[in-house]
Amino acid sequence: xxxxxxxxxxxxxxxxxxxxxxxxxxxxxxxxxxxxxxxxxxxxxxxxxxxxxxxxxxxxxxxxxxxxxxxxxxxxxxxxxxxxxxxxxxxxxxxxxxxxxxxxxxxxxxxxxxxxxxxxxxxxxxxxxxxxxxxxxxxxxxxxxxxxxxxxxxxxxxxxxxxxxxxxxxxxxxxxxxxxxxxxxxxxxxxxxxxxxxxxxxxxxxxxxxxxxxxxxxxxxxxxxxxxxxxxxxxxxxxxxxxxxxxxxxxxxxxxxxxxxxxxxxxxxxxxxxxxxxxxxxxxxxxxxxxxxxxxxxxxxxxxxxxxxxxxxxxxxxxxxxxxxxxxxxxxxxxxxxxxxxxx
Amino acid sequence: xxxxxxxxxxxxxxxxxxxxxxxxxxxxxxxxxxxxxxxxxxxxxxxxxxxxxxxxxxxxxxxxxxxxxxxxxxxxxxxxxxxxxxxxxxxxxxxxxxxxxxxxxxxxxxxxxxxxxxxxxxxxxxxxxxxxxxxxxxxxxxxxxxxxxxxxxxxxxxxxxxxxxxxxxxxxxxxxxxxxxxxxxxxxxxxxxxxxxxxxxxxxxxxxxxxxxxxxxxxxxxxxxxxxxxxxxxxxxxxxxxxxxxxxxxxxxxxxxxxxxxxxxxxxxxxxxxxxxxxxxxxxxxxxxxxxxxxxxxxxxxxxxxxxxxxxxxxxxxxxxxxxxxxxxxxxxxxxxxxxxxxxxxxxxxxxxxxxxxxxxxxxxxxxxxxxxxxxxxxxxxxxxxxxxxxxxxxxxxxxxxxxxxxxxxxxxxxxxxxxxxxxxxxxxxxxxxxxxxxx
Numbered sequence: 104x105x106x107x108x109x110x111x112x113x114x115x116x117x118x119x120x121x122x123x124x125x126x127x128x129x130x131x132x133x134x135x136x137x138x139x140x141x142x143x144x145x146x147x148x149x150x151x152x153x154x155x156x157x158x159x160x161x162x163x164x165x166x167x168x169x170x171x172x173x174x175x176x177x178x179x180x181x182x183x184x185x186x187x188x189x190x191x192x193x194x195x196x197x198x199x200x201x202x203x204x205x206x207x208x209x210x211x212x213x214x215x216x217x218x219x220x221x222x223x224x225x226x227x228x229x230x231x232x233x234x235x236x237x238x239x240x241x242x243x244x245x246x247x248x249x250x251x252x253x254x255x256x257x258x259x260x261x262x263x264x265x266x267x268x269x270x271x272x273x274x275x276x277x278x279x280x281x282x283x284x285x286x287x288x289x290x291x292x293x294x295x296x297x298x299x300x301x302x303x304x305x306x307x308x309x310x311x312x313x314x315x316x317x318x319x320x321x322x323x324x325x326x327x328x329x330x331x332x333x334x335x336x337x338x339x340x341x342x343x344x345x346x347x348x349x350x351x352x353x354x355x356x357x358x359x360x361x362x363x364x365x366x367x368x369x370x371x372x373x374x375x376x377x378x379x380x381x382x383x384x385x386x387x388x389x390x391x392x393x394x395x396x397x398x399x400x401x402x403x404x405x406x407x408x409x410x411x412x413x414x415x416x417x418x419x420x421x422x423x424x425x426x427x428x429x430x431x432x433x434x435x436x437x438x439x440x441x442x443x444x445x446x447x
Numbered sequence: 448x449x450x451x452x453x454x455x456x457x458x459x460x461x462x463x464x465x466x467x468x469x470x471x472x473x474x475x476x477x478x479x480x481x482x483x484x485x486x487x488x489x490x491x492x493x494x495x496x497x498x499x500x501x502x503x504x505x506x507x508x509x510x511x512x513x514x515x516x517x518x519x520x521x522x523x524x525x526x527x528x529x530x531x532x533x534x535x536x537x538x539x540x541x542x543x544x545x546x547x548x549x550x551x552x553x554x555x556x557x558x559x560x561x562x563x564x565x566x567x568x569x570x571x572x573x574x575x576x577x578x579x580x581x582x583x584x585x586x587x588x589x590x591x592x593x594x595x596x597x598x599x600x601x602x603x604x605x606x607x608x609x610x611x612x613x614x615x616x617x618x619x620x621x622x623x624x625x626x627x628x629x630x631x632x633x634x635x636x637x638x639x640x641x642x643x644x645x646x647x648x649x650x651x652x653x654x655x656x657x658x659x660x661x662x663x664x665x666x667x668x669x670x671x672x673x674x675x676x677x678x679x680x681x682x683x684x685x686x687x688x689x690x691x692x693x694x695x696x697x698x699x700x701x702x703x704x705x706x707x708x709x710x711x712x713x714x715x716x717x718x719x720x721x722x723x724x725x726x727x728x729x730x731x732x733x734x735x736x737x738x739x740x741x742x743x744x745x746x747x748x749x750x751x752x753x754x755x756x757x758x759x760x761x762x763x764x765x766x767x768x769x770x771x772x773x774x775x776x777x778x779x780x781x782x783x784x785x786x787x788x789x790x791x792x793x794x795x796x797x798x799x800x801x802x803x804x805x806x807x808x809x810x811x812x813x814x815x816x817x818x819x820x821x822x823x824x825x826x827x828x829x830x831x832x833x834x835x836x837x838x839x840x841x842x843x844x845x846x847x848x849x850x851x852x853x854x855x856x857x858x859x860x861x862x863x864x865x866x867x868x869x870x871x872x873x874x875x876x877x878x879x880x881x882x883x884x885x886x887x
Contacts, residue, residue: 160513160553167517168546174524175539178532185528186841192525193849197856200514204860207510208867211503211560402536408616409543416547423554423578430558430565437561 106406107396110176111389113413114169115382121165122378123281123371128162129227130282131155132202134305136224139217147298150290152210158427159206163199175409179394187246187256188237195233202226228275235274239267242328243391266323273316277374280309284353284370288363303357310354314347317377328391335384342380349373451837453846454526457853459822461519463815464857468512470814473587473633474640475505480576482667487569492886493660494667499563500877501644504868506560511864516549518853526846530829530839533611537603538593540616545589552582584633591632594821595624599693600830627689630682635817638679639810641672642777646807649800651877660877662795666788669803673781680774684738691739694831695748697824700759701767702735703728704749711735711747715768719761759826766820773813780806 131151138144174181184192201222209219240246245261248254261267283306290299325332335343353369356362387395400406431437479498486494524531555578566572596602602619606612648664690698698704703714703725713735717728733743740747750758780802787794829836 158557160509160556161550163513163517164546164550164553167520167549170521170524171539171542171546174531174535175543178535178539181524181531181535182528185524185526185531189525189841189849190845192521193845193852196518196521197852200518200856200860203514203517204510204864207507208863211506211510402611402614404614405536405539405616408540412540412543412547416544416550419547420550420554423551427554427558430562 106403106410107176107400109410110172110400110406111382111386111396113410114172114176115379117165117172118169119375119378121162121169122374124158124162124165125231126278126281127285128155128159128282129231129278130280131286132206132223132227133225133279134282134286134302136220138301139220143301147286147290147301150286150293150295150298150302154286154289154431155206155210158431159203161424161427163203166199172409176406177389177394177396177400179398180389183246183254183390183394184237184240186254187240190256190258191233191236195230198226198230198233202230227278231274231278232271235270236261236267239264239270241385241388241390242266242324242331243388243393244327246390246393248393264323264327266320266327269316269319269323273313273320276309276312276316280306280313281370281374283309284357284367287357288367291363303360306357307354310350310357314350331384331388331391335380339380339384342376342383346373346376346380349376450844450846451840453850454840455836457846457850458519458522458526459819460850460857461515461522461853462822463818464861465512465515465519466814466818467811468508468515469587470636470639470811471505471508471643472512473583473636474638475501475508475644476576476579476583477637478640478644478668478671479505480573480580481671483573483576485667487573491663492884493663493881495569496660496877496881496884496886497664497667500872500880502560503871506556507864507867507871509556511860513553515857515860526841527829527839528841530834533834534597534830536611537600537614537616537619538596541589541592541596541620545586545593548582548586548589550582552579552586555579555582587632587636588629591629592620592622592625595628596620596622597829598622598628598821598825598831599624600833605833623693624689627682627686631679631686631817634675634679634682635814638672638675638777639807639814641668641675642803642806642810644668645672646804649803652795653797653800653804656876656878658878658881660881665784665795665803669781669784669794670788673778673785676774676777676781680778683771683774687738688741691745691747694825696750696753696758697763697821698735698739699748699750699753700761700824701763701820703761703764704735704747705751707746707749707752709736709744709746711739713738714764757827759824763820763824766816766823770813770816770820773809773816777806777810777813 131154135144135148135151138147205219205222209216209223239261240256245257245264245267246254247257283302287299287302287306290302321332321335324335349369349372353366353373356366356369387397389396479501482494482501483498486492486496486498555575559572559575559579562572562575596619599622600619601622602615602617603611604613645665645668648661648668651661652665687698702711703717703719704711710733712730712732714725715729715731717725719725735747736743736745739745780799784794784799784803787796787799825831827835827837829839
């Protein structure tokens with residue numbers, strides 16, 4: 104495999120990792136706040152906190168990893184996206200900061216306040232919306248190069264495009280679906296039947312909009328970037344078909360309340376196929392039509408150095424992540440709350 | 448205002464806010480680990496409680512450090528896109544490695560926080576602190592190599608049309624500035640945290656709370672503090688020698704040294720009159736030559752040897768003075784404490800405790816002074832000798848909006864973090880917790 108393909112695959116995988124862990128986190132924040140509004144917080148918040156507290160910082164790293172990595176492998180993207188994304192990127196960054204710090208203030212600090220729950224819940228919905236603008240911009244049409252070679256972001260075209268709104272809609276409903284299906288599984292592990300039935304209802308409720316939104320994105324893409332749409336349907340149509348199959352499987356399992364762990368694995372595969380199908384058909388462009396993976400590639404010496412560093416890093420990270428999951432995710436006693444974990 | 452100025456202000460603001468929390472993030476884990484380890488070794492529950500209480504405060508500061516660190520990471524590409532487009536080819540390895548170190552730390556911090564009573568042997572829990580210390584210190588090391596590279600860019604060649612070619616990643620990482628910078632950054636972060644934690648203990652003793660817990664905390668942090676303060680001064684001395692050789696204009700601007708000369712004096716305080724003459728300054732003969740070259744006869748290059756548009760601003764002199772004076776103060780006060788304790792006299796005298804309390808904010812001030820000196824001292828360059836700051840900044844025109852947004856954010860974070868920290872410890876003093884846990 105060529106260097107640029109290795110690079111983009113590594114980065115795309117990390118972005119996929121972020122998609123899953125961040126969705127769980129963002130959705131959980133929303134459900135948390137929603138349960139306060141509907142006076143059900145005593146039923147599900149314990150489950151949510153139990154999962155989130157030890158891992159919230161790790162979630163953040165996936166994102167940092169992606170944007171450090173893409174600038175490292177493909178420095179040209181820094182120039183184009185950096186200039187174009189000043190405002191949407193700034194807003195996303197602001198929301199991420201509020202969310203991260205207030206989560207810590209509420210959970211490691213003295214007590215929880217309604218304000219911090221509100222900030223935590225609402226920012227969780229706006230962050231994916233603002234982050235998804237990157238994907239929309241990558242389709243082209245929202246950035247122009249002036250005669251002097253300067254990059255301009257066409258904000259008006261962006262905010263009036265049906266395609267960009269369909270992407271935002273998809274981002275929102277899919278985080279709620281992913282999150283609810285994970286938390287259903289987690290609650291069932293904890294033997295908490297009440298929490299599980301509430302979360303299961305959420306999962307089923309958000310499954311329909313997820314598929315509807317995916318169809319809208321397809322429709323929007325066919326109008327906005329027919330070249331990409333054509334590649335997606337002709338060359339990678341089978342991946343999207345597999346994705347749909349996994350979705351059906353997941354919903355059926357959740358509906359029947361059987362093998363909820365496998366149900367969540369199916370959700371992960373559903374998004375895996377869709378995300379990689381989308382990514383593969385996007386190539387070779389990183390930003391249509393200005394930046395391709397070949398044109399933006401860093402110097403090859405540095406590229407290989409990054410690949411080596413990446414492998415060395417994984418050797419360190421994978422055992423650590425397994426330890427983390429063993430202690431908190433797959434430890435029945437911890438999940439049930441018998442091992443209180445006594446945060447200091 | 449022009450985007451370059453606004454970008455500079457926003458970057459400076461973000462970095463100087465981040466550096467407060469980053470310093471705590473690098474230094475405090477070391478003390479947590481030492482306290483817990485010592486407590487387990489000596490079977491002394493006071494030290495273990497110390498580690499627990501420090502950790503509790505540490506998590507809050509880490510959260511602010513993480514989010515502001517994410518901010519600066521992303522802002523690099525947003526505010527300085529042309530710098531990242533060019534330098535991204537060369538500095539991506541340390542940036543990448545820094546993320547790994549951070550990842551490593553994040554995983555084990557989660558584990559450390561939630562496993563205090565989970566392992567049968569306490570030593571297993573202590574082992575979880577090692578990756579935190581390694582991760583936080585290594586991320587400081589990697590990110591410092593990036594900054595060092597910007598001061599002394601090496602490890603690549605420029606083609607005639609300005610393209611970066613023939614990259615040697617390791618040479619860029621281990622550039623001439625790296626050893627002294629890393630040494631100074633690490634030691635100064637550790638010493639600042641020693642004084643931060645010492646000041647908390649001293650404050651309680653001043654308030655008349657005489658529990659031996661506070662005395663143990665003070666002893667531990669001050670004795671380590673003395674060693675670290677001396678190490679920081681030594682690293683600073685190496686930095687001076689490095690500057691004299693590789694970035695002479697920075698040293699010359701800090702010392703108002705205009706003519707290249709031997710037997711150069713070190714200038715303390717003073718001001719410049721309208722004709723550029725130094726007034727009212729305290730001059731220590733030969734000291735600059737000794738600082739820069741090791742002997743009084745060492746030649747120190749003066750500012751006049753540089754074209755006017757490549758000289759850093761002269762006000763950085765005051766920052767350099769401030770940093771050095773505070774550093775000296777830290778050594779003196781830690782030495783006093785250690786001496787009294789060594790001679791078995793009472794080291795817990797109110798005037799000394801007050802001095803220790805003051806040392807904490809002062810050492811954070813010294814960190815700020817040092818970084819502003821280091822950064823402004825390489826103006827007008829973003830990559831010394833290669834790319835000027837004005838050539839690197841964004842062309843987008845919304846930087847002003849961003850500046851306002853983030854200023855509000857940092858103010859809010861500072862207020863809320865302080866409130867949360869105060870509330871966290873106010874309702875649960877150490878004495879009460881010792882009672883609850885049945886510690887004598």
